[in-house]
Amino acid sequence: MCEANVYINRGGQEELLMERVDRIVPGEDNSIFMENIFGERRIIIARIKEMELVHHRILLEDIREESENHHLELWLEPDTDHGHFHPGEEVRLKLNKGYNMTSDSEAEFSATQAFWVNEGVVQEVEIHDHEGTMEVILSQQLDGLVQVYVREQGDQERYAITLVEVGHHHHHGLKAAGLPLEIVPCDYSHARLGESYEIRVLKEGQPLVGIEVRATYSSTQNREYPHLLTTDEEGRAKLFLTARGNYLFSVTDENIISTFTLIKSF
Numbered sequence: 001m002c003e004a005n006v007y008i009n010r011g012g013q014e015e016l017l018m019e020r021v022d023r024i025v026p027g028e029d030n031s032i033f034m035e036n037i038f039g040e041r042r043i044i045i046a047r048i049k050e051m052e053l054v055h056h057r058i059l060l061e062d063i064r065e066e067s068e069n070h071h072l073e074l075w076l077e078p079d080t081d082h083g084h085f086h087p088g089e090e091v092r093l094k095l096n097k098g099y100n101m102t103s104d105s106e107a108e109f110s111a112t113q114a115f116w117v118n119e120g121v122v123q124e125v126e127i128h129d130h131e132g133t134m135e136v137i138l139s140q141q142l143d144g145l146v147q148v149y150v151r152e153q154g155d156q157e158r159y160a161i162t163l164v165e166v167g168h169h170h171h172h173g174l175k176a177a178g179l180p181l182e183i184v185p186c187d188y189s190h191a192r193l194g195e196s197y198e199i200r201v202l203k204e205g206q207p208l209v210g211i212e213v214r215a216t217y218s219s220t221q222n223r224e225y226p227h228l229l230t231t232d233e234e235g236r237a238k239l240f241l242t243a244r245g246n247y248l249f250s251v252t253d254e255n256i257i258s259t260f261t262l263i264k265s266f
Contacts, residue, residue: 207235
């Protein structure tokens with residue numbers, strides 16, 4: 001095998017940037033282009049510090065300034081670790097605000113609304129502040145595939161959406177919720193480690209071509225999003241799932257930031 005895992009040294013700590021890289025191209029502007037066997041690509045500002053190809057390991061050194069002004073995004077995560085809810089069970093989702101699935105403790109929530117969509121019915125639901133944690137709690141009478149989304153309006157619009165399975169064996173097609181900027185699963189199925197997962201980005205209901213989609217997972221140790229994807233001519237992008245736990249997809253267009261949480265079984 002001729003692949004290597006790429007790490008970066010930041011402040012004396014090594015972080016995993018990308019797994020199973022088989023192509024790495026240094027640029028004249030201190031950029032390094034990386035591509036792995038799954039087709040994932042990434043460009044980072046760094047220099048190569050060490051290469052241990054026998055051990056399939058490449059170490060980069062960060063040369064970027066530490067101060068970065070990241071945008072804040074919303075995302076939803078379930079209060080369960082088995083990937084779905086049982087009929088009659090209270091569906092409780094945590095609403096987070098931060099970056100790369102790392103919550104910002106100082107972030108404020110304002111002009112925020114939550115909704116669920118089930119079989120064409122849209123219903124607004126309250127957002128609760130439970131000891132400093134923002135939560136969305138759904139009715140115990142719901143069943144099937146339920147889309148839950150949150151919107152925050154202001155100078156910058158933020159949307160967060162996820163798909164909740166209540167009960168078992170729900171595999172029918174999905175319709176978009178109708179958000180101005182939305183990430184939609186191409187087909188509902190249980191996401192499994194070691195398989196590819198495909199999403200589609202829509203703007204006003206139409207495929208958004210050539211847009212960058214950031215992807216991360218709940219156990220990441222990276223400060224930056226570990227995966228960068230680009231949508232094709234149908235607005236689709238595919239990610240090979242290499243980590244356990246929930247994944248987050250995020251896209252930005254003009255003044256709108258929209259995320260989709262892929263709920264996985266641990």
